[in-house]
Amino acid sequence: MTELTEKPITEEPDYGPGLRIIRKRRWYLWAEILVYLPVMMITMKLFPTYRAIGIAFGIWFAMLWVVVGISALARCPRCGNYFHMNGMTLFYLRKCLHCQLHLTSDKRKNNVIAE
Numbered sequence: 001m002t003e004l005t006e007k008p009i010t011e012e013p014d015y016g017p018g019l020r021i022i023r024k025r026r027w028y029l030w031a032e033i034l035v036y037l038p039v040m041m042i043t044m045k046l047f048p049t050y051r052a053i054g055i056a057f058g059i060w061f062a063m064l065w066v067v068v069g070i071s072a073l074a075r076c077p078r079c080g081n082y083f084h085m086n087g088m089t090l091f092y093l094r095k096c097l098h099c100q101l102h103l104t105s106d107k108r109k110n111n112v113i114a115e
Helices: 018-044 050-072
Strands: none
Touching: 018 050
């Protein structure tokens, strides 16, 4: 009797919604960083004083801290740990620092291997 050995097809849970939240928060961070120069240029044209520039920078910097906090505290949908934080270190990598789940793993096609 010959046995046909196949690797069991295990359905991986859908991590798409969780990864979409992480990607959206990363885009907020990039948008906040890219807004810096236009905001400073407009502030210097409209209010050419050091005080106005300092206030605009302070507001931008406070908003940056909020966005960094929101993006840093995003949880991995697979392991439940912080996606970008390991202990007190913050790394904006494309993989979870704990379980190595890739940021775009929900967009990749799953390959089924049969032996």
